[in-house]
Amino acid sequence: MKKIVIPLLLGLFATIPHHLxxxxxxxxxxxxxxxxxxxxxxxxDMKTTVAxxxxxISCTKGDIVLPVIDIKNWTFSTSAGSDDV
Structure with a gap:
């Protein structure tokens, strides 16, 4: 069984892209x-801090200040942000 599993695992790892x-x-x-x-x-040069x-969130249009207690979650997006923020 080991003789079959090890080559299969090595073959699987060889097919996975190393640099995504x-x-x-x-x-x-x-x-x-x-x-x-x-x-x-x-x-x-955007900066985020908790104070x-x-x-x-410090950016060219000024600082955005959000109370931490009001934040449910945050994530990154591949779509553009709002022009007014």
Whole structure:
């Protein structure tokens, strides 16, 4: 049995791509506990910090300040963010 399993596993690992392409993320989506959603375009030199119980996203249009307690979850997206955020 071992003589069959080991070559099968080696063959399986040989067929798996070693370098998967990274997704081209363009925005961060923040879902808030009230059901609203904010889509922020990712920019060079963008910074996110947590200060005094707030998530602070610093970008060229200014700082976005969201109370951490109001954030349900967040994720990255390959679609563009909102122009006004």
């Amino acid at each position: 392409p990274a997704a081209s993320y363009k925005s961060i989506i923040v879902n808030q506990s009230d059901g609203s959603e904010m889509k922020v375009t990712i920019e060079d 005094e119980g707030n998530l602070v």
